[in-house]
Amino acid sequence: xxxxxxxxxxxxxxxxxxxxxxxxxxxxxxxxxxxxxxxxxxxxxxxxxxxxxxxxxxxxxxxxxxxxxxxxxxxxxxxxxxxxxxxxxxxxxxxxxxxxxxxxxxxxxxxxxxxxxxxxxxxxxxxxxxxxxxxxxxxxxxxxxxxxxxx
Numbered sequence: 001x002x003x004x005x006x007x008x009x010x011x012x013x014x015x016x017x018x019x020x021x022x023x024x025x026x027x028x029x030x031x032x033x034x035x036x037x038x039x040x041x042x043x044x045x046x047x048x049x050x051x052x053x054x055x056x057x058x059x060x061x062x063x064x065x066x067x068x069x070x071x072x073x074x075x076x077x078x079x080x081x082x083x084x085x086x087x088x089x090x091x092x093x094x095x096x097x098x099x100x101x102x103x104x105x106x107x108x109x110x111x112x113x114x115x116x117x118x119x120x121x122x123x124x125x126x127x128x129x130x131x132x133x134x135x136x137x138x139x140x141x142x143x144x145x146x147x148x149x150x151x
Contacts, residue, residue, distance in 0.1 A: 001145045008138055023131045026124035030117075032062065034088050037072065037081075038125070039132045041089055042096045044073050046136035049146035084116035088125055095129045 009016035036059045043051035056069055071078035075089050091105065091113045098104035113122060138144070 001143070003144050004142050007142060007144055019131070019134060022127065022134075026127050029121055029124035030088075030128065033059075033064065034085055035128050036062070036064070037068075037085055038088060038092045038128050040069075041072055041075070041092050042129060042132045043136055045093065045096045046133065046140060048136040048139045050139045050144045051132065051136055053146045087113040087116045091125055092129050095126065096133055 005011070009019060036055055039051065039055045040059065043055060059069060065080070067078070068080045071080060072089075075081050075086060081089070087109075090109045094101075094105045094109050113125065117125060
């Protein structure tokens, strides 16, 4: 496998700086484990092997369990996720698949997330979801190759 072009953020270093700033802008507003679940789940949906490998590796290093990693795609039927994480994952799926329904993020999904997260945390969730979707799209468009980032 070979990428189509050099990664856009390498061609435009200001884009790398901006995207890293976006990714890091919410700081510790959310637990890192929740952000990692968001990153991995969106990457599963988008089929981004670069991000799947990178985030699964990071999660393992941070002590994430094999049960949670191996059942993330089926989180609704797995007992390993908290109610707050489930709300974040539902919001991730809706926000990632915005073309799948007329109301991209239905009120019930938003309301469930709002039960577990305050306004600042909801904003952080939306930014984290937007950020990983941007990275997924850059990698998909250029056919970035998993493992080529030196994880």
